[in-house]
Amino acid sequence: MQETATNRATDPGGGLTVGAAASHVGVTIRTLHHWDEIGLVSPSGRTSGGYRLYSAADIARIHRVLVYRELGLPLEDIGALLDASAVDMTVPLREQRAQLVERISRLQAMVDAVDRMIEAANAGILLSAEEQVAIFGQRWEPSWAAGARERWGDTPQWVQYAERAAGRTPEDWQRIADDIASLEADLAGAKRAGVRPGSAEANVLAERHRASIGVYFDCTLSMQVCLGRKYAADPGFAAYYDAIEPGLAGWLRDVIDANAREHGVDPESATWA
Incomplete structure (x- = not known):
């Protein structure tokens, strides 16, 4: 028998018809029909016209179903809980509580990770000024990270940098700093030894340099050429390498350019891409 809108009101004899019950508890009529079909919540009465009628106890049972469903319990388990004794019902509830605690822990870890990403995106590096100098050396300026954010903060590379920086520990940064120091020493040694840009030895160094940038964000050969040009042209970068x-700044630029040509990239038309 189909229930019409006129049959979905409060029954004069007491209790709520299916439409009124659905509206009262905040579920659909279809949901209540389904719960009735599977025996989860069946109305305890009928109207004079034969339509479902939910008593106050039925409504209370619906509310308990909603609470358990919010906890993530499947409907078949909810039915067993509602019909179980007070002792028996504690077992699945304890199991569900343990799952909820684990889920909360995972969610908190996700929140912490997002917080670190936000902090890394804003600060550039999750180290104190003292830690930065201790790791990167006395020549390091903690303000460089903020300067980099001002210059590149709206680029995809900065987003990638922040994502990676958020998960790094001081030990990770120390390993990165050690690798950079080793690379710079080898670059300086090659420059002093007269290693020619475009030679096999120089190309290896160019690729090591590109890999050192790749620690922060994915760096193409074209992007590396742009960086090399900046090293030689920007007074701050040039002073650092020289x-x-x-x-060294000019020599490194030439090494990067020659390696790019070796790989089919024309330095003269290189773009940040």
Whole structure:
């Protein structure tokens, strides 16, 4: 028998018809029909016209179903819980509580990770100024990270950098710093030894340099060329590299350009891509 809108009101004899019950508890009529079909919540009465009629106890049972469903319990388990004794019902509830605690822990870990990503995106590096100097050396300026954010904060590379930085520990940064120091020493040594840009040895160094940038964000050959040009043209970058070895900034630019040509990239038309 189909229930019409006129049959979905409060029954004068007491209790709620299916439409009124659905509206009262915040579920659909279809849901109540389904719960009735599977025996989860069946109305205890009928109207004079033969329509479902939910008593106050039925409504209370529906509310208990909603609570258990919110906890993530399947309907078949909810039915067993509602009909179980007070002792028996504690077993599945304890199991569900343990699952909820585990889920909360996972969600909190996700929140913490997001917080670190936000902090890394804003600060550039999740180390104190003292930790930065201790790891990267006395020549390191903690303000460089903020400067990098101001210059590149709206780029996809900065987003990638922040995602990676968020998960790094001081030990991770120390390993990165050690690798960079080793690379810079080898670059300076090659420059002093007269290693020619475009030679096999120089190309290996160019790829090591690109890999050192790849620690922060994915760096294409074209992007590396742009960086090399900036090293030689920007006074701050040039001073940094030339303090390691006189003329190193220009030599590194030439090494990067020659390696790019070796791989089919024209430095003269290179773009940040």
